[in-house]
Amino acid sequence: MASKFLGKSYKTFLNNFVSLTIFLFLWEILSITISSPFFPNPLDVWEAFLILLLKGDVEGISLTTHIVASVSRVLLGFGLAVVTGIPLGLVMGLKRVAYGSVRSILEPLRFIPPIAWIPLAIILLTGCARYMLIIWLGAFFPILLNTMAGVQTVNPTLIDVAKVFGADKKTIVVKTVFSNALPEVFAGMRIGLGVGWMCIVAAEMIGGEMAGLGWLILKYGELLNVSGMIVGMVLIGIIGLLMNETFLRVEKRVFRWRREVTL
Amino acid sequence: MKYKVEVEKVSKFFVNPNGERLQVLDNISFKVYDGEFLCFVGPSGCGKTTLLRIIAGLEKPSSGRVRVEGETPNPKKIRIGFVFQEEALFPWRNVWDNIKFGLEVRGNYNPKIVEDVVRLVGLENFKSYYPHQLSGGMRKRVAIARALAVNPSIILMDEPFGDLDAQTRWIMHKELYSIHEKLKKTTILVTHNVEEAVYLADRVLVLTRRPAKVKKEIFIGLERPRNKLSSQFIRFREEIIGFLREEVPEI
Numbered sequence: 001m002a003s004k005f006l007g008k009s010y011k012t013f014l015n016n017f018v019s020l021t022i023f024l025f026l027w028e029i030l031s032i033t034i035s036s037p038f039f040p041n042p043l044d045v046w047e048a049f050l051i052l053l054l055k056g057d058v059e060g061i062s063l064t065t066h067i068v069a070s071v072s073r074v075l076l077g078f079g080l081a082v083v084t085g086i087p088l089g090l091v092m093g094l095k096r097v098a099y100g101s102v103r104s105i106l107e108p109l110r111f112i113p114p115i116a117w118i119p120l121a122i123i124l125l126t127g128c129a130r131y132m133l134i135i136w137l138g139a140f141f142p143i144l145l146n147t148m149a150g151v152q153t154v155n156p157t158l159i160d161v162a163k164v165f166g167a168d169k170k171t172i173v174v175k176t177v178f179s180n181a182l183p184e185v186f187a188g189m190r191i192g193l194g195v196g197w198m199c200i201v202a203a204e205m206i207g208g209e210m211a212g213l214g215w216l217i218l219k220y221g222e223l224l225n226v227s228g229m230i231v232g233m234v235l236i237g238i239i240g241l242l243m244n245e246t247f248l249r250v251e252k253r254v255f256r257w258r259r260e261v262t263l
Numbered sequence: 264m265k266y267k268v269e270v271e272k273v274s275k276f277f278v279n280p281n282g283e284r285l286q287v288l289d290n291i292s293f294k295v296y297d298g299e300f301l302c303f304v305g306p307s308g309c310g311k312t313t314l315l316r317i318i319a320g321l322e323k324p325s326s327g328r329v330r331v332e333g334e335t336p337n338p339k340k341i342r343i344g345f346v347f348q349e350e351a352l353f354p355w356r357n358v359w360d361n362i363k364f365g366l367e368v369r370g371n372y373n374p375k376i377v378e379d380v381v382r383l384v385g386l387e388n389f390k391s392y393y394p395h396q397l398s399g400g401m402r403k404r405v406a407i408a409r410a411l412a413v414n415p416s417i418i419l420m421d422e423p424f425g426d427l428d429a430q431t432r433w434i435m436h437k438e439l440y441s442i443h444e445k446l447k448k449t450t451i452l453v454t455h456n457v458e459e460a461v462y463l464a465d466r467v468l469v470l471t472r473r474p475a476k477v478k479k480e481i482f483i484g485l486e487r488p489r490n491k492l493s494s495q496f497i498r499f500r501e502e503i504i505g506f507l508r509e510e511v512p513e514i
Contacts, residue, residue, distance in 0.1 A: 157351045164319055165365040165413060166339040175368070179355055257355045257393040 040227040045234070048227035058223065061211055066232075069211035070200050071239065076128070077135025077203075078189075078196045085140050085192070086185060089147025090178065099148065110141040114199045122206050134203035139196035146188025150181030183255050190247040197240045213239075266330075267417055267449040268295035268318060273327035274474075275313055287313045289474035290327070295417075298447045302460035304503060305470030306511045311453040312348065314475070315419045318451065319343050332416055342369075344410030344418040344448075348425060351406060352394040358405050359390040365413040380408040383442060400431040407439070411446070420452040424459065436462050440488060457507070461499045462489050469506045479506050 024042045031041035040048075056062040092099035099106075114137040121130045154177050162172045178185075204214030213232050220228035275288040287310035295301050303311050316322045317329055320336030320343070331341050344365075352361050362380060366372040381387055384404040394402055403423060410418055424432045440463060443450060454460055460467045461483055469479040483499055490496060508514045 155349075155351075157347050157349045158353060160321060160347065161345070161351050161353075161364070161409075162368065163321060164338050164343050164345040165368040166342075167368045168339075171368055175364075176353070179353070182355070255355075257357070257395065 038224065038226050040230065044227045045230045048225070049231045049234075052228065052231055057216060057219070057228070058225075059210065063235075065211050066213050066216050067235065067239065069209070069215075070204070070213040070236075073128070073131040073203065073207075073212065074135055074193070074197050074200055077132045077199075078139045078193050080132055080136045081139035081143050081192055081196065082189060084136075085143030085188070086147050089144045089185075089188075090151055090173070090181075092144075093148040093151025093181070094173070094177065110145075112137075114138050115202045118202060118206050127208070131203040131207050134206075135196040135199050138199040139192035142191040142195060143185070143188040146184045146191070147181060150184025150188075151177055153184070154180040183251070183258060186247075186251050186254070190244060190251070193243055193247065194240060197236070197243060200236065265296065266294045267297045267299070267332065268451070269330040270294070270314075270318070271328050271330075273314075273317065273324040273329060275310070275317065275322070276325045286474040288317075288324070289476045291475065291477055292327075293468060293477060293480075295449055295451060298449055300443055300450045300452070300463055300465045302464035302467045303451070303453045303470055304455060304457055304460050304467060304507065305475060306472050306507065307455055309470050309473045309510075310475040311470060312421050315345075315421050315451065315453055318417075319345055319419055341417075342413045342415045344413060344415030346403075346406050346410050346418070346420040346423045348421040348423070350394075350402065352402055352409075354394050357391050357393050358386055358397070361394070361405050362408045362412050364409060369413060376412055376414075380412045383411065383445070384408045384438070398431075399427050400435060403427065403435060404438070407442070411442070411448075415448065418448050418450040420450065422454055423452070424456070425454075432456075432459070437488070439463060444487070457500050457503045458491060461485075461496060461503065462491060467503060469503060472510045478510070479503075 028041050031039050052063045057066070092102075114134045117134060117137055121133050125133060158176045158180065159172055162176050167175070200212070201214035201217060204212040205218060207215070209215070213236050217229050217232035217236075220226075220232065270291060270293050273288055273291045274286065277285045277287060279285050291314065293301075303314070305311050313322065317324050318331065318336060320331075320338050320341075329336055331343075334340065336343075353364065356364065359377060359381070363372050363374075363377045366376060381390060384407055386401065386404055386408065389397065389401065394405070397405070406423070424435050427435065436459060443463070452460075452463060464483050467481045467483060468477050469481070470476065471478045481499070481503060485493075485495055485499070504514065
């Protein structure tokens, strides 16, 4: 079993390595064909990365500062989305009337893209609150909707089990409804974190602080330093991937009771 | 107290989504002695489950009254062990944590009690298994252990072995018999399996079609453990099937 699994993951790794190599090769060919100073090849980007890593950006701000700034902003906005989305999702999942009553507000609201909020955020908010609003807008709805959906999947018999043992309302909600919803809540958090992370560039457009990966991209864009820009983009992609993978791993561990293995 | 459960003239109506009144139980009365094993048999859909739910206090009768230990059934006051027909284990809890659930809810979790019931149902080696890793028979054992863990004053079982294969069901009958011999808990079991009823019960109540009334009361005066192939056993079985056939001619 173990060796088979190892073999499989090794094969996946190899396949990905091959496709990545082909991708870089095609990129190289494209850059030779286009041959423009604004279309860097992979090596240019690698070089820009090393410069950013070793010397910092044009203003001397280190890459770590940019990364830490972006990640902490996203975590703040995401945290806010968690503490608002989960309780609200729980209430609205349990009380369909509550959801029905605010549907006309909630449903249109979630189709307004975070970017559309930027002017309003600039007028009404300052500093950190601006970042948090934009990221919260991205992360909140997946968490809310998944929690709501998860709450409704509870098997009514399990609630009867709790009732028959004399459980009060609070115990029923915590020990059956919420426990049952937890995998979906987690999935909502994972998706929310991803969407929140994708809002980072939009948020940093208006944050007004000199650090952050989104800010770095915008700054290098203005300087027409395409290689540096791409470094920022790739880093956003890689960090997003790492966050998602970490979450998936935690999910697999916490919810191992879900794994479909029978005796 | 001689009677553990008293059911007096209980009727139950439901209103279905079309606004029609549906009568499920019709003026049912019976008493259950302390330590008795009582079985209900009746045509499917006759309202057996509703009757159990009323005794458990999960539902209220439309008229009539129910007394468990002399009081109106209330799971918060009376310890009830209920084994549901459907799959009712918490999939996110392993065997041990499922069994301790009732104790946890009541705030008197004690590992020794859990250990005892785990041994009683023979799951010592599966304590950390999750429900999806267990066979159907083992899952039923967990459900029975969970019901027993709270030291219930009555045990209610709603077609507990309906979804098991014949062989496993046979084994479960034997195990339930020996558990009852050991603990002598007042038990009400609802089934449509006549053999199960004759094997386990002190007394069988045959219900009519919906709305359910008590059609017949049969005392199973056979010595235990019972032999499912003995002529007396078969005579009881045939007698009950005869009553059922009057309700459902297709049998």
